[in-house]
Amino acid sequence: MAFISSGYNPAKPMEDRITDIGPRHYAEFYPPVIKKNKGKWLYHEIIEPGIVVHVAESGDELFAVRVGGCRLMSVSHIREIMEIADKYCDGYVRWTTRNNVEFMTDSKDKCMALKADLLGRKQPGGCYKFPIGGTGASITNIVHTQGWIHCHTPATDASGTVKATMDVMFDQWESMKLPAKLRISMACCLNMCGAVHCSDIAILGYHRKPPLVDHEYLDKMCEIPLAIAACPTAAIKPTKVEFGGKQLKSVSVKEERCMFCGNCYTMCPSMPLADTEGDGIVLMAGGKISNRIDAPKFSKVVVAFIPNEMPRWQTMTATIKRMVDAYSADARKYERLGHWAERIGWERFFEKCELEFTHHLIDDFRDPAYYTWRQTTNFKFSKTG
Amino acid sequence: MDEEATKTLIVETLKKKKGKSKFYLKDFYKMVPDEKPRAVKNLVNQMVQEETLEYWSSGSTTLIGLKGVGKQAAADGED
Amino acid sequence: MVEFKHKTPLIDQLETGPWTSFVSDIKREHESRMENPKGIDYQFNQECCDDLLGVLELSYDHGRTHWKHGGIVGVFGYGGGVIGRYCDQPEMFPGVAHFHTMRVNQPMGHYYKTDYLEQLMDLWERRGSGLTNMHGATGDIIFLGTSTPQLEEVFYELTHNINQDLGGSGSNLRTPSDCMGQSMCEYACYDTQEFCYNMTMEYQDELHRPAFPYKFKFKFDGCPNCCVAAIARSDLSFIGTWRDDIRIDQKAVKAYVGGELKPNAGAHAGRDWGAFDIQKEVIGLCPTECMSWDGSKLEINTPECTRCMHCINVMPRALRVGLDTGCSVLAGAKAPILDGAQMGTLIVPFIKVEEPYDEIKEKVVEPIWDWWMEEGKNRERLGELIKRQGMQKLLEVTNFKAVPQMIKEPRSNPYVFWKEDEVPGGWKRDINEFRKHHQR
Numbered sequence: 001m002a003f004i005s006s007g008y009n010p011a012k013p014m015e016d017r018i019t020d021i022g023p024r025h026y027a028e029f030y031p032p033v034i035k036k037n038k039g040k041w042l043y044h045e046i047i048e049p050g051i052v053v054h055v056a057e058s059g060d061e062l063f064a065v066r067v068g069g070c071r072l073m074s075v076s077h078i079r080e081i082m083e084i085a086d087k088y089c090d091g092y093v094r095w096t097t098r099n100n101v102e103f104m105t106d107s108k109d110k111c112m113a114l115k116a117d118l119l120g121r122k123q124p125g126g127c128y129k130f131p132i133g134g135t136g137a138s139i140t141n142i143v144h145t146q147g148w149i150h151c152h153t154p155a156t157d158a159s160g161t162v163k164a165t166m167d168v169m170f171d172q173w174e175s176m177k178l179p180a181k182l183r184i185s186m187a188c189c190l191n192m193c194g195a196v197h198c199s200d201i202a203i204l205g206y207h208r209k210p211p212l213v214d215h216e217y218l219d220k221m222c223e224i225p226l227a228i229a230a231c232p233t234a235a236i237k238p239t240k241v242e243f244g245g246k247q248l249k250s251v252s253v254k255e256e257r258c259m260f261c262g263n264c265y266t267m268c269p270s271m272p273l274a275d276t277e278g279d280g281i282v283l284m285a286g287g288k289i290s291n292r293i294d295a296p297k298f299s300k301v302v303v304a305f306i307p308n309e310m311p312r313w314q315t316m317t318a319t320i321k322r323m324v325d326a327y328s329a330d331a332r333k334y335e336r337l338g339h340w341a342e343r344i345g346w347e348r349f350f351e352k353c354e355l356e357f358t359h360h361l362i363d364d365f366r367d368p369a370y371y372t373w374r375q376t377t378n379f380k381f382s383k384t385g
Numbered sequence: 386m387d388e389e390a391t392k393t394l395i396v397e398t399l400k401k402k403k404g405k406s407k408f409y410l411k412d413f414y415k416m417v418p419d420e421k422p423r424a425v426k427n428l429v430n431q432m433v434q435e436e437t438l439e440y441w442s443s444g445s446t447t448l449i450g451l452k453g454v455g456k457q458a459a460a461d462g463e464d
Numbered sequence: 465m466v467e468f469k470h471k472t473p474l475i476d477q478l479e480t481g482p483w484t485s486f487v488s489d490i491k492r493e494h495e496s497r498m499e500n501p502k503g504i505d506y507q508f509n510q511e512c513c514d515d516l517l518g519v520l521e522l523s524y525d526h527g528r529t530h531w532k533h534g535g536i537v538g539v540f541g542y543g544g545g546v547i548g549r550y551c552d553q554p555e556m557f558p559g560v561a562h563f564h565t566m567r568v569n570q571p572m573g574h575y576y577k578t579d580y581l582e583q584l585m586d587l588w589e590r591r592g593s594g595l596t597n598m599h600g601a602t603g604d605i606i607f608l609g610t611s612t613p614q615l616e617e618v619f620y621e622l623t624h625n626i627n628q629d630l631g632g633s634g635s636n637l638r639t640p641s642d643c644m645g646q647s648m649c650e651y652a653c654y655d656t657q658e659f660c661y662n663m664t665m666e667y668q669d670e671l672h673r674p675a676f677p678y679k680f681k682f683k684f685d686g687c688p689n690c691c692v693a694a695i696a697r698s699d700l701s702f703i704g705t706w707r708d709d710i711r712i713d714q715k716a717v718k719a720y721v722g723g724e725l726k727p728n729a730g731a732h733a734g735r736d737w738g739a740f741d742i743q744k745e746v747i748g749l750c751p752t753e754c755m756s757w758d759g760s761k762l763e764i765n766t767p768e769c770t771r772c773m774h775c776i777n778v779m780p781r782a783l784r785v786g787l788d789t790g791c792s793v794l795a796g797a798k799a800p801i802l803d804g805a806q807m808g809t810l811i812v813p814f815i816k817v818e819e820p821y822d823e824i825k826e827k828v829v830e831p832i833w834d835w836w837m838e839e840g841k842n843r844e845r846l847g848e849l850i851k852r853q854g855m856q857k858l859l860e861v862t863n864f865k866a867v868p869q870m871i872k873e874p875r876s877n878p879y880v881f882w883k884e885d886e887v888p889g890g891w892k893r894d895i896n897e898f899r900k901h902h903q904r
Contacts, residue, residue: 049734077493096574126480127479409842
């Protein structure tokens with residue numbers, strides 16, 4: 001391949017440079033029906049799973065078909081989305097905040113033709129290219145992070161755990177039979193680029209071993225003060241080590257202080273963290289972001305560790321399914337998973353979901369921990385003891 | 386202090402630091418204590434435009450140092 | 465048949481099942497790049513998708529990542545928008561040895577037209593891996609994987625040919641994001657797209673060049689349902705609300721009660737929950753008990769309503785948000801690291817959202833930034849600074865009046881740090897005067 005210049009001149013980076021222009025203006029991309037009716041929508045209704053009609057004061061209707069997308073999307077796949085948008089939607093399309101794609105049409109007939117077309121498109125292994133669903137009291141698409149596709153500190157894969165989970169929960173994606181919506185989110189390490197901390201169920205990658213220290217190379221590749229400053233718990237100290245008969249500058253890690261965040265590895269490639277046995281999955285549950293009925297809630301850790309089981313993470317998906325099934329069978333209409341757990345009590349939650357309670361689930365991290373312990377004699381006995 | 390003198394002060398201060406080539410924006414505030422944070426921020430960003438300084442990003446935070454100085458460039462194979 | 469260099473038996477198992485497969489999709493892109501029907505002169509490794517699958521298979525084989533962070537790469541003069549990435553097995557996977565990410569500022573509401581998407585795709589197919597994230601967690605379009613020399617070329621084409629800028633990363637203002645708002649949703653209490661766009665443009669310098677002790681996020685939710693999760697993850701969240709009556713269509717209420725209208729906009733249609741029971745499902749679940757239904761008329765005692773959205777969500781054709789709309793501003797939300805997760809704290813119960821938003825910029829955003837820039841420690845989010853220095857300090861720097869809406873409950877300790885000027889006579893006292901009345 002021959003290098004083709006865009007016009008950029010590396011010798012004079014400021015020449016002809018355009019900066020600070022921001023994104024394109026959103027109004028360029030509004031379909032005409034939205035331009036006309038923006039701010040004047042009257043109501044919406046889910047006419048079947050994955051299809052929502054929006055009705056405006058003017059009487060105009062907009063039918064949106066929601067399809068699941070992999071967050072990781074190829075140019076070829078997006079071109080296929082464009083082809084569909086051109087065919088049915090005059091070239092307009094939008095993505096949702098949860099990696100779904102919405103095709104918008106102005107008539108029910110077009111919408112139904114579109115639906116049939118979308119469901120007929122399959123990948124070579126039989127997967128839907130454009131699964132339809134994710135509306136109402138369902139499990140919608142899982143928002144997630146990069147994982148082993150692109151991140152340097154993940155404790156698990158993101159796209160793979162999501163694919164495995166959505167396959168197992170697919171029935172809940174394309175139906176609306178849960179007591180309320182159920183949002184699953186995935187982040188591949190505790191830094192939580194995915195902000196999963198307020199989800200009904202959160203899948204979280206977690207490391208359990210402190211970083212390795214590559215003493216021989218550390219001082220050549222890293223600036224020691226930066227590695228030290230990177231540690232949020234001040235567990236890293238400068239040290240001198242004997243290596244090959246020479247005194248080398250390096251660092252030592254106070255291992256019991258390590259919270260396994262990988263920030264040192266970000267600053268210093270001589271402190272890798274990943275480990276086959278050490279790394280795996282934490283499951284959290286009971287969070288939400290909506291203010292509906294009560295305040296937003298954080299998710300709570302309900303399973304402290306599940307090993308990585310590639311490629312299908314069967315223990316993890318079975319545990320998630322058990323939680324969803326128990327919730328679905330027992331919760332009242334409108335109760336989110338967290339409402340249900342609080343109503344029946346967390347001690348009952350563990351029993352109903354057949355989850356083992358271990359000491360790891362009792363908070364011992366800094367001040368907020370105390371507020372999660374029980375300061376009353378009011379509790380329920382577990383059937384198992 | 387005039388702008389040129391401040392820039393020189395920043396460069397000289399950075400050159401004196403041993404074992405560490407990258408600094409948080411707040412560290413620059415301390416080098417020029419008489420200036421408001423926003424003024425220092427603007428000056429530092431201008432010095433990047435002038436190719437005296439360069440950014441280093443952890444993805445979540447940004448560090449700033451003298452252009453080309455430090456071990457990361459070699460470690461990344463970008464020197 | 466396009467060949468694949470790497471055998472990938474583990475990840476191949478993710479090519480079955482109903483959910484769409486990212487593995488099949490990456491393979492598709494590899495095939496497209498190798499077949500190259502359009503005769504594209506690829507500026508980034510043609511076999512990168514195959515090598516990416518190879519790296520992933522290796523990670524699936526032993527459960528460890530093969531990526532290293534790189535901090536130095538970027539486009540000239542910008543502190544954000546590019547994340548450096550290198551493979552730790554470059555000889556095995558030369559196509560992804562350098563695999564940097566670019567964040568492209570998404571259009572508000574994630575609305576697209578295909579001609580614009582085509583420009584983006586043509587660019588990224590030619591100068592990058594042909595793989596994207598639609599979208600990253602913050603909201604950006606993510607261009608996944610290219611080499612260092614291509615970064616400036618991509619930026620040049622973006623800005624010159626597509627009139628499009630990068631997003632934020634590092635200690636910058638992060639790319640602001642919003643819910644679909646009034647464009648499609650009748651619950652939206654203000655124009656999230658316009659406000660988000662305006663703030664993005666107003667603060668371009670902060671977005672592209674490091675200005676702060678750490679990241680800073682704005683998010684814009686049109687109503688308290690919070691679809692974009694502003695309340696959980698943005699340093700300043702702007703959540704639509706209203707202060708007058710919920711608009712009631714009594715005829716439609718009766719239609720819900722009579723079963724002519726589907727409750728919950730059809731959201732619960734997949735299970736037989738029995739006939740709709742307004743008493744149990746709406747009146748009984750209202751958290752403030754401010755509603756009543758006498759069999760023919762629904763009444764809402766507006767001053768007692770906290771606008772939780774439940775009744776509106778259940779009966780959207782009968783109930784609509786009020787007309788005197790604006791937003792609540794909450795500050796300090798963040799994900800857990802380091803001191804635990806924080807939800808946003810209410811700092812402005814209600815403010816009108818009106819162009820050009822000067823009141824919000826001058827009275828809320830900028831005083832808070834000045835305080836955080838001055839007092840925030842390195843890598844301390846706004847929420848942590850508020851915790852460390854106290855809500856009182858926040859009120860002081862913003863000149864906000866303390867109101868009971870800001871708290872769940874008053875303090876349960878009496879340890880008020882009174883200031884000298886709050887106590888009549890001040891703290892300077894004369895011991896000799898005191899001793900005239902009190903023996904030693």
